[in-house]
Amino acid sequence: MNNWPLWEVFLRSRQGLHHKHVGSLHAADEKMAIENARDVYTRRSEGVSIWVVESKHIHASSPDESEALYDPANDKVYRHPTFYDLPDEIKHM
Amino acid sequence: MVPIKSLEEKFQAAVDAEIKIEPKDWMPDAYRKTLIRQISQHAHSEIVGMLPEGNWISRAPSLRRKVGLLAKVQDEAGHGLYLYSACETLGIDREELFEQLNTGKAKYSSIFNYPTTTWADIGAIGWLVDGAAIMNQVMLCRTSYGPYARAMVRICKEESFHQRQGFEILLTLSKGSEEQRAMLQDAVDRWWWPSLMMFGPSDKESTHSAQSMKWKIKRKSNDELRQQFVDATVEQAKILNVTLPDPELKWNEERGHYDFGPIDWEEFWNVVKGNGPCNKERLAARVKAHDEGAWVRDAAVAFAEKQAKRRAEANKVA
Numbered sequence: 001m002n003n004w005p006l007w008e009v010f011l012r013s014r015q016g017l018h019h020k021h022v023g024s025l026h027a028a029d030e031k032m033a034i035e036n037a038r039d040v041y042t043r044r045s046e047g048v049s050i051w052v053v054e055s056k057h058i059h060a061s062s063p064d065e066s067e068a069l070y071d072p073a074n075d076k077v078y079r080h081p082t083f084y085d086l087p088d089e090i091k092h093m
Numbered sequence: 094m095v096p097i098k099s100l101e102e103k104f105q106a107a108v109d110a111e112i113k114i115e116p117k118d119w120m121p122d123a124y125r126k127t128l129i130r131q132i133s134q135h136a137h138s139e140i141v142g143m144l145p146e147g148n149w150i151s152r153a154p155s156l157r158r159k160v161g162l163l164a165k166v167q168d169e170a171g172h173g174l175y176l177y178s179a180c181e182t183l184g185i186d187r188e189e190l191f192e193q194l195n196t197g198k199a200k201y202s203s204i205f206n207y208p209t210t211t212w213a214d215i216g217a218i219g220w221l222v223d224g225a226a227i228m229n230q231v232m233l234c235r236t237s238y239g240p241y242a243r244a245m246v247r248i249c250k251e252e253s254f255h256q257r258q259g260f261e262i263l264l265t266l267s268k269g270s271e272e273q274r275a276m277l278q279d280a281v282d283r284w285w286w287p288s289l290m291m292f293g294p295s296d297k298e299s300t301h302s303a304q305s306m307k308w309k310i311k312r313k314s315n316d317e318l319r320q321q322f323v324d325a326t327v328e329q330a331k332i333l334n335v336t337l338p339d340p341e342l343k344w345n346e347e348r349g350h351y352d353f354g355p356i357d358w359e360e361f362w363n364v365v366k367g368n369g370p371c372n373k374e375r376l377a378a379r380v381k382a383h384d385e386g387a388w389v390r391d392a393a394v395a396f397a398e399k400q401a402k403r404r405a406e407a408n409k410v411a
Contacts, residue, residue, distance in 0.1 A: 016113030016239050079164045084257035
């Protein structure tokens with residue numbers, strides 16, 4: 001069991017929606033990972049589609065770098081519609 | 094094997110029941126092909142659409158205008174990327190899509206084959222061209238193919254800023270000097286008809302429309318969307334104090350819509366066929382950017398390989 005890799009599980013709750021991360025589990029291969037994900041995460045019909053990705057293939061940004069990564073967007077108010085002044089008569093723009 | 098006929102029936106039943114089609118679902122070949130054509134054209138339009146606007150970034154009249162335009166052009170690049178990704182879920186790869194664009198095999202929206210000769214054109218593009226695009230894109234948020242619909246939701250959220258920055262530019266010009274007001278009117282005169290053409294041929298002439306409606310790739314016909322755009326825009330033109338260049342434009346009480354004059358389809362087809370004012374220039378700029386960016390792509394691959402090799406060596410030592 002110790003050498004069964006860890007898998008991240010993503011579920012699509014219904015057609016038309018994104019797959020969303022729901023958790024992880026251990027399994028010997030991808031087939032078993034999908035079957036286990038079915039048993040662990042969709043017992044109450046939570047999904048219509050399952051993705052499993054071996055956890056070692058997930059590369060994540062580092063929390064320590066948050067500032068450097070996201071700070072540049074903070075002072076760019078002109079990327080938002082509310083930055084532009086429009087008369088009240090204009091609706092739905 | 095399940096017979097194709099029953100697969101098709103099942104597929105159409107899902108579409109009719111408003112169940113989105115996802116990449117791993119069975120779909121008719123023609124549905125896949127239609128989507129690849131439409132989504133890639135849409136992606137190409139976002140990318141080529143950066144060119145007429147990019148023309149004015151360095152000459153924007155103020156810092157406020159410059160950052161707004163920069164952010165908008167940056168968004169268009171992002172929209173192109175969302176759409177290329179959605180297109181790739183249908184089994185075509187990015188390289189092939191670029192190849193189709195750069196060889197002229199794939200089309201992009203003809204509107205981008207018109208030149209941006211004055212600053213007012215940047216406002217007119219935001220108001221009219223983005224306004225027309227939004228009509229179409231709002232409809233596409235409900236298209237039957239899941240990845241396309243989701244990309245459109247993202248895009249629509251960002252698109253509102255584009256139209257507003259355009260309208261603000263025009264509103265400022267409308268309150269300006271006589272020359273500025275003339276520049277505004279001239280831009281509206283030049284962009285009005287090409288914007289109406291953006292919705293494509295009239296329903297009677299449109300070859301793909303009926304099937305696309307049945308598959309719910311499209312949810313409204315070209316003429317319906319065009320009418321919706323005219324109705325919304327005429328009201329906005331009053332605020333800018335501009336006239337729209339169509340003597341037949343008038344409110345039709347009976348229909349509850351504005352009537353408008355005939356569109357010059359000869360011009361439309363001419364531009365589609367490659368004879369617009371900027372077709373050659375746009376494609377050449379695209380190909381040049383792609384070719385001149387080759388070393389950046391190569392360098393990224395070489396760097397990744399070098400890093401991987403170093404990691405492998407470090408692991409060996411440890």
